[in-house]
Amino acid sequence: MAGIVVPFRGLAGKQRLTGLTADTHRAVVLGMLADVLAATTKVGETVVVTNDADGRVLAASAGARLVDDPGGGQSQAVAAALGSLEIDTVLIVNADVPCVVPHDLRALLAATPLGGIALVASPDGRTNALSLPAPNLFVPLYGPHSADRFQHAARDLGLEAVAVSIPNLADDVDTREDLDRLQLRAGGHTQAALAGLRLAS
Amino acid sequence: MKVAVLTGGVGGARFLRGIVDVVDPASVTAIVNVGDDLEVLGLSVSPDLDSVLYALAGIADEERGWGRAEETWNALATVESLGGESWFRLGDRDLGLHAVRTQALRQGVPLSAVTARLAAALRVETTILPATDGQLRTWVDTTNGSFSFQEWFVARAHRDPVDRVRCEGATDARPAPGVLEALYETDLILIAPSNPFVSIGPIVAVERIRSALERRRVPCVAVSPLIGGVAVKGPAAGMLQRLQGGTTAAHLANCYPGLIDALVIDEKDADDADAVSNAGVRPVITHTLMHDAPARRRLAEAALDAVAFA
Numbered sequence: 001m002a003g004i005v006v007p008f009r010g011l012a013g014k015q016r017l018t019g020l021t022a023d024t025h026r027a028v029v030l031g032m033l034a035d036v037l038a039a040t041t042k043v044g045e046t047v048v049v050t051n052d053a054d055g056r057v058l059a060a061s062a063g064a065r066l067v068d069d070p071g072g073g074q075s076q077a078v079a080a081a082l083g084s085l086e087i088d089t090v091l092i093v094n095a096d097v098p099c100v101v102p103h104d105l106r107a108l109l110a111a112t113p114l115g116g117i118a119l120v121a122s123p124d125g126r127t128n129a130l131s132l133p134a135p136n137l138f139v140p141l142y143g144p145h146s147a148d149r150f151q152h153a154a155r156d157l158g159l160e161a162v163a164v165s166i167p168n169l170a171d172d173v174d175t176r177e178d179l180d181r182l183q184l185r186a187g188g189h190t191q192a193a194l195a196g197l198r199l200a201s
Numbered sequence: 202m203k204v205a206v207l208t209g210g211v212g213g214a215r216f217l218r219g220i221v222d223v224v225d226p227a228s229v230t231a232i233v234n235v236g237d238d239l240e241v242l243g244l245s246v247s248p249d250l251d252s253v254l255y256a257l258a259g260i261a262d263e264e265r266g267w268g269r270a271e272e273t274w275n276a277l278a279t280v281e282s283l284g285g286e287s288w289f290r291l292g293d294r295d296l297g298l299h300a301v302r303t304q305a306l307r308q309g310v311p312l313s314a315v316t317a318r319l320a321a322a323l324r325v326e327t328t329i330l331p332a333t334d335g336q337l338r339t340w341v342d343t344t345n346g347s348f349s350f351q352e353w354f355v356a357r358a359h360r361d362p363v364d365r366v367r368c369e370g371a372t373d374a375r376p377a378p379g380v381l382e383a384l385y386e387t388d389l390i391l392i393a394p395s396n397p398f399v400s401i402g403p404i405v406a407v408e409r410i411r412s413a414l415e416r417r418r419v420p421c422v423a424v425s426p427l428i429g430g431v432a433v434k435g436p437a438a439g440m441l442q443r444l445q446g447g448t449t450a451a452h453l454a455n456c457y458p459g460l461i462d463a464l465v466i467d468e469k470d471a472d473d474a475d476a477v478s479n480a481g482v483r484p485v486i487t488h489t490l491m492h493d494a495p496a497r498r499r500l501a502e503a504a505l506d507a508v509a510f511a
Contacts, residue, residue, distance in 0.1 A: 039509035042509060099483055100509070101463065101483065101507050101508055101509050102506040103465075104485065107487065167474040167475070167478060167484050168483060171478070184481030185478055185481060185482065187509060
């Protein structure tokens with residue numbers, strides 16, 4: 001069984017998701033987390049790294065373990081969670097991919113080269129999901145162009161690195177346009193949050 | 202977990218075998234197309250029900266894809282030598298089942314009850330239901346005229362281009378006992394990799410089945426019968442081209458408007474994922490060819506994993 005780390009920054013992580021009321025913004029961000037956790041908890045032991053109070057409640061009810069976010073960004077958050085995992089294979093999955101289903105995560109695991117890394121890039125070249133053969137192989141490279149940088153770093157270590165095309169993991173929600181585009185495909189929790197949005201507006 | 206599977210014959214039957222390898226067979230209900238049913242030599246034949254029955258009983262002929270394993274053909278040879286109707290290939294063992302079914306139907310036993318009896322006799326734990334006990338027959342209107350499904354499919358080798366598929370009797374057909382219950386009480390609805398027009402179409406042409414699907418409170422996941430835009434078996438690709446204007450996974454998704462939440466597509470069709478997404482359906486990419494038992498199981502797992510239950 002794989003260990004799965006889901007960093008969740010709460011509303012602070014989704015500042016580009018504009019044009020929503022504060023309540024809806026929060027409901028959508030939490031809905032996406034719920035959809036991601038519904039998938040990850042079916043595939044492996046899930047650890048949510050967060051300081052967000054609602055995120056903690058949601059993660060606990062989804063059956064995930066909690067780790068405090070030490071602050072300093074996604075790389076630091078992930079590193080904190082990895083230290084708590086004893087499992088070898090690790091997936092790191094962002095909390096803003098509401099279309100993900102368990103099969104997508106299994107497909108990423110299956111595509112991971114033996115002893116190497118695999119990742120799914122977002123359309124803008126960041127990293128939405130990362131598969132590592134061991135927690136200690138993580139290097140803190142999140143940010144712009146991280147998909148390329150993770151692969152280069154792995155190859156520098158002599159590891160095979162592959163970028164995998166898995167649509168439900170590639171499609172992340174950064175903006176209102178992303179949300180509009182993906183709403184029909186998103187998981188039930190995100191759709192429910194959006195239904196609330198439609199009723200309210 | 203309870204699973205309801207809408208299915209046609211060969212491909213669907215194979216898929217069901219994978220499903221019952223992964224989940225408790227007794228928690229699975231197969232809702233099967235009966236639009237292809239016909240009378241041959243005075244016997245009532247239900248090709249899709251029988252494919253499912255034989256597959257789940259483990260007595261199907263895997264190579265041929267239809268009928269029973271270790272089949273012999275003495276009766277058919279006799280029929281032929283006597284100048285009888287021999288276009289529809291019924292084997293000796295197969296004939297035995299049709300004789301039993303026909304007798305029961307003539308005594309007024311509904312098809313669903315006969316099917317349950319046959320399944321029990323073959324020790325099949327999965328519930329196998331005809332979509333309806335009523336008269337529902339599939340007709341294909343082609344450039345060369347209108348034919349009953351089996352006449353077009355078997356006798357004419359599905360060569361005539363299809364302009365339209367009609368499900369005669371569908372408006373009056375009521376779901377067979379147990380069908381709606383299975384759809385309302387399930388945790389997941391699956392649509393097998395069967396032909397959307399002539400296998401799944403007649404099932405969802407039954408008004409109350411369609412509305413149960415439209416109002417579902419659980420996810421519905423379809424599995425594409427296409428690999429690289431081509432059907433593994435049968436006329437699905439040709440029909441998609443003619444009736445939907447193309448053979449991509451998105452054209453397939455459009456066959457099930459409002460009915461499916463996710464579509465499992467083959468790796469060779471991965472380029473269609475965006476178009477499937479645009480149809481509001483979540484694409485799930487995997488290896489879909491069911492060439493052996495492990496492959497069947499993997500496809501079943503992918504379909505069961507195509508939604509994340511809350």
